[in-house]
Amino acid sequence: MDDSIADKLVPGCTTVAQVKETLLQKCQEVEQTAREQATDNAILDQLRKMVEIDIPQSLFEEQGRQLYGAKLLQIQANMKLNDEQLATLSSPKAVNAYLEDQRENIINVIKQNLAVGDIFKRENLQFPTEELVKQVENSIAELKRNKQEYDEDRVRDQVQDILEGAKVLEWLREHAEIQYITR
Structure with missing residues (x-):
């Protein structure tokens, strides 16, 4: 060579x-x-x-539907589903099957979100408001590009949750004792 x-x-x-x-x-x-x-x-x-808590059914269903909706958006962006395919995947039967199939994962996500929110508040963590505005604008632009309906308040809440989660993970990486095991 x-x-x-x-x-x-x-x-x-x-x-x-x-x-x-x-x-x-x-x-x-x-x-x-x-x-x-x-x-x-x-x-x-x-x-x-x-986190040890009994998750209310309404919270479980809301979180599960959000996760399923995000999955549908991803599929739609990757595969360009036609209206009939999208309607089939959006049917109550398909959503309920997802909720049951992913029950444990959805509960785990809820518990993680509750813990992250608690740490964010207890440690008085913050992120710049400009970052929230920028990320919301980017998310809405992406939804518009994919011709998806959206609720701006819900988008803002989801972006805020993501930013809070990132800040908590950053804080925990700095303050937790982490041991790496290589195999």
Whole structure:
């Protein structure tokens, strides 16, 4: 192998050494992202385990419907479903099947959200109002691009929950004792 194949291996590289460095950097970025995601998942899992509460059926159904709606939006964006397919997937039967199939996951999400909200309030965490406004605008623009109906207050609440969750995870990563186990 010589430097003449570098650009074919990784466009923009002129030497094999550059190719090696670029690939190593990409691998390290993927590993870092995976580590951060695993850390967040472990934190959320521990938070969920700490919450002991009977979830009211109305809260369960609301959260489940939100999750199902988000899943439908994702499917619609990826596959461009026709009206008949969308109607079938939006039917009460399909939604109820999802709620029953995903019962445990939905309850876990609710418990995680309750724990995150509690930590956000107790630790007096905040995020910039401008960030909320920007994210709401981006979310609404995305919904409009996909020709989806939306309730601006609900979008704002969902964005706020996401920003609060991100702030809590950031705070917990800084303040929690985390042990990484490599296998």
